[in-house]
Amino acid sequence: xxxxxKIDQQEASKALADTIYVIGGKxxxxxxxxxxxxxxxxxxxxxxxPGLSNRMLSRNLKELEENKLITRVMSNETLxxxxxxxxxxxxxxxxxxxxxxxxxxxxxxxxxxx
Amino acid sequence: xxxxxKIDQQEASKALADTIYVIGGKxxxxxxxxxxxxxxxxxxxxxxxPGLSNRMLSRNLKELEENKLITRVMSNETLxxxxxxxxxxxxxxxxxxxxxxxxxxxxxxxxxxx
DNA sequence: CGGTATCCTCTCTGATACTG
DNA sequence: CAGTATCAGAGAGGATACCG
Numbered sequence: 001x002x003x004x005x006k007i008d009q010q011e012a013s014k015a016l017a018d019t020i021y022v023i024g025g026k027x028x029x030x031x032x033x034x035x036x037x038x039x040x041x042x043x044x045x046x047x048x049x050p051g052l053s054n055r056m057l058s059r060n061l062k063e064l065e066e067n068k069l070i071t072r073v074m075s076n077e078t079l080x081x082x083x084x085x086x087x088x089x090x091x092x093x094x095x096x097x098x099x100x101x102x103x104x105x106x107x108x109x110x111x112x113x114x
Numbered sequence: 115x116x117x118x119x120k121i122d123q124q125e126a127s128k129a130l131a132d133t134i135y136v137i138g139g140k141x142x143x144x145x146x147x148x149x150x151x152x153x154x155x156x157x158x159x160x161x162x163x164p165g166l167s168n169r170m171l172s173r174n175l176k177e178l179e180e181n182k183l184i185t186r187v188m189s190n191e192t193l194x195x196x197x198x199x200x201x202x203x204x205x206x207x208x209x210x211x212x213x214x215x216x217x218x219x220x221x222x223x224x225x226x227x228x
Numbered sequence: 229c230g231g232t233a234t235c236c237t238c239t240c241t242g243a244t245a246c247t248g
Numbered sequence: 249c250a251g252t253a254t255c256a257g258a259g260a261g262g263a264t265a266c267c268g
Contacts, residue, residue, distance in 0.1 A: 002155040006162070009147075009151050009153075009162050010162065010163070010164055011218075012144075012147050012151075012214050013144040013147065013148070013162070013163045013164065014145055014164075014210060014217070014221075015209075015213075015214045015215075015216075015217030015218040015221070016143035016144045016213055016214055016217055017141075017143070017144055017217070018217040018218075018220060018221050019143065019213045019214070019216050019217035019220070020137070020138060020139070020140065020142075020143050020213075020225075021140075022217075022220060023123070023134070024134060024138050024139070025134070025138070025240070025241090026131060026134065026135075026240080026241075027241095028133075028134075029131070029133065029134050030130045030131055032125075033123075033126050033130055034123065034127065037123050041249080041250090042249070042250050042251070043249065043250075045191075046250095048123050048124065049124070049172035050126045050127065050128075053241085053242065053243080054230065054250080054251065054252095055213075055241085055242080055243090055251090055252080055253095056240090056242080057250095057251090058250080058251055058252075059197065059241095064208065067220070067224065068223065068224070068227070069242095078227070080249070080250085081249085081250065081251095088223065094214060095209070095212050095213070095216065096130070097212055098209050098212075099129075099130055099133045099134075099209070100126050100129045100130055100133070101129075102129075102133050102137075102206060102209065103128070103129030103130055103131070103132035104125075104129040104132075104134035106132060106136060106181070107129070107132050108131070109182065109202065110181065110182070113182070137262090140260080140261075141259070155229085155230090156229070156230050156231075157229065157230075163237065164237095167261085167262065167263080168230080168231065168232095169231090169232080169233095169261085169262080169263090170231080170260090170261065170262080171230095171231090172231055172232080173260090173261095175230085194229070195229085195231095211256090
């Protein structure tokens with residue numbers, strides 16, 4: 001019994017490490033949010049996130065695509081590359097919204113106490 | 115109108131960058147979860163997370179304390195240092211649970227497709 | 229028990245420039 | 249427009265040893 005609790009704990013540790021591996025880093029969450037917000041083109045995403053360079057955007061988009069959180073397709077209509085959420089990643093929209101709230105309130109919390 | 119949407123977007127970007135700054139890195143989420151799971155002593159936390167060295171644990175605990183996500187107190191009863199969640203961080207327990215689920219299901223998703 | 233100190237490596241990130 | 253190439257700096261993370 002105590003042992004299975006310990007194993008559960010270690011499983012959760014690994015799952016959390018995976019999670020942070022996939023959405024970690026300075027830009028992945030902002031990029032996902034930008035796409036979620038309607039920006040589907042490279043240039044648009046880049047301009048929607050202050051401080052983000054095209055190099056980091058390129059790299060992070062590639063990693064997000066490898067993890068199947070977004071897709072990259074050439075649009076037949078516009079003839080531009082478009083980035084979109086996958087069905088898979090849409091499930092986690094609310095998780096992201098909570099992180100946004102968390103970041104906002106946390107900033108206030110830390111600022112007011114220093 | 116379009117402008118305020120853009121500003122909202124940039125605000126969210128910053129909030130998400132803050133969030134990932136505070137809970138980012140390989141070990142912060144596993145550490146928080148371990149404490150949440152009843153481990154309150156340095157040694158216990160260390161042993162509950164495979165691969166975590168005492169050096170990284172020490173550093174990350176300090177940072178989490180600075181961000182007011184945990185407290186570190188000497189217990190009068192046991193005479194050991196104890197780490198606890200703050201009222202503040204308890205609000206985000208469900209956020210962490212979702213990340214655990216996410217990590218678990220994501221691992222399955224990626225493994226099956228390769 | 230609960231950490232620090234030191235050293236080392238490797239990845240992330242940024243700045244600048246260039247390309248199909 | 250949508251990136252890639254190159255170089256350089258900072259810091260996260262790991263290994264090992266030591267301390268009050």
